[in-house]
Amino acid sequence: DTEVTQTPKHLVMGMTNKKSLKCEQHMGHRAMYWYKQKAKKPPELMFVYSYEKLSINESVPSRFSPECPNSSLLNLHLHALQPEDSALYLCASSRIQGAFGYTFGSGTRLTVV
Amino acid sequence: AQSVTQPDIHITVSEGASLELRCNYSYGATPYLFWYVQSPGQGLQLLLKYFSGDTLVQGIKGFEAEFKRSQSSFNLRKPSVHWSDAAEYFCAVGGNNNDMRFGAGTRLTVKP
Numbered sequence: 586d587t588e589v590t591q592t593p594k595h596l597v598m599g600m601t602n603k604k605s606l607k608c609e610q611h612m613g614h615r616a617m618y619w620y621k622q623k624a625k626k627p628p629e630l631m632f633v634y635s636y637e638k639l640s641i642n643e644s645v646p647s648r649f650s651p652e653c654p655n656s657s658l659l660n661l662h663l664h665a666l667q668p669e670d671s672a673l674y675l676c677a678s679s680r681i682q683g684a685f686g687y688t689f690g691s692g693t694r695l696t697v698v
Numbered sequence: 699a700q701s702v703t704q705p706d707i708h709i710t711v712s713e714g715a716s717l718e719l720r721c722n723y724s725y726g727a728t729p730y731l732f733w734y735v736q737s738p739g740q741g742l743q744l745l746l747k748y749f750s751g752d753t754l755v756q757g758i759k760g761f762e763a764e765f766k767r768s769q770s771s772f773n774l775r776k777p778s779v780h781w782s783d784a785a786e787y788f789c790a791v792g793g794n795n796n797d798m799r800f801g802a803g804t805r806l807t808v809k810p
Contacts, residue, residue, distance in 0.1 A: 589741075618797070627788055627800035628742070641797060675741055686732055687798060689741040 587612060591676050591690035599698055600666060606693045608659040608676030616640075616682040617659040619651060620675040622692070628675055634659060635682040666697045700725040700791045702801035710807040711779050719774040719804050721763075721789030731772040732790040732798065733763055742788065748772060759783070784808045 589610045598604050608617065616635045620628035633641035634653040642651075648670075650662040659676055673694050677687035703722045711717050723729055730749050734742040746757025753765040763774045772789060786805050792798040 591741075625803075625805075627803050630797055630799070633797055673739075677742075682797065686730075686744050686747045687742075688744070689734075691741040692739075694739065 587688065589676055589678055589688050589690035591674075591693050593693060594691065595694045595696075597696045597698060598663065598666065600668070602666075603662070603664045605663065606661040606674055606676075606695075608661075608690055609657055610678045610688070611657055612678065612680075612688065613656075614678035614680050614688070615656060616679045617653065618677040618679075618687065619659070619661055620677065622673040622675055624672075632661075633682060640682060663695075666695075668697050671696045700729065700799055702789050702791050702799060704787075704789055704801035704804050706804045707802070708805045708807065710809060712809045713781050714778050717774075717776045717779045717783070717806070719787050719789075719806070721772045721774065721801060722770050723772060723789075723791045724770065725791055730792045731763075731765060732792070733757065733761070733772075733774045734788045734790060734800075735759075736786045736788065736803075738785075745774070745787075779806075779808055781808045781810065 592607045619631040622628040631645045632651040637653045648665050652660040673692045675692045676690040679687045701724045732747045733745040736742045745761050746755050748755045748765045755763050786803045788803045789801040790798045
């Protein structure tokens with residue numbers, strides 16, 4: 586299995602909702618990442634987990650809450666989002682943090698209304 | 699801090715023509731360099747990567763890139779472009795325990 590699977594593919598949520606994005610990989614990778622990508626922009630790093638511990642938080646607002654329950658799963662919990670948070674959220678994994686190229690999922694297209 | 703510059707926001711080439719996408723990087727040590735491709739609404743697919751050794755790197759889909767330390771460049775090339783190559787291309791730089799940072803991207807349009 587050489588894929589990163591993200592669910593759901595599309596999500597529409599209101600500003601008072603709570604929702605979660607899920608990411609799963611079975612490649613034995615020990616680093617997992619959340620990126621946010623606005624239209625016509627490059628991906629921007631949000632969070633890095635290395636060996637299931639939060640390694641980097643790029644000053645992301647607390648309405649985004651990551652969770653890594655085990656080495657194969659990465660969640661992003663969303664609460665009280667703003668319309669400007671609408672974007673493509675990409676999950677990636679790599680064998681170890683930072684090197685060797687990342688494997689990306691297809692992303693979750695999030696729309697906040 | 700590492701950074702990547704892709705000078706060309708948008709490039710149009712005719713099908714069958716050659717392609718070169720430019721990438722310049724800034725990094726304090728020997729960088730790890732990558733090229734990714736993204737089709738609309740999709741995730742990123744790794745085309746090729748450079749860590750060390752031979753400076754000419756072969757990738758998937760007929761792409762290659764050349765690392766030139768003296769010019770801090772890692773340009774992507776393809777001898778003959780196909781219509782299916784139309785996409786957004788991102789150059790990225792990373793290093794040991796440093797996380798990947800992307801350039802702004804170059805959008806490739808292929809004319810019939």
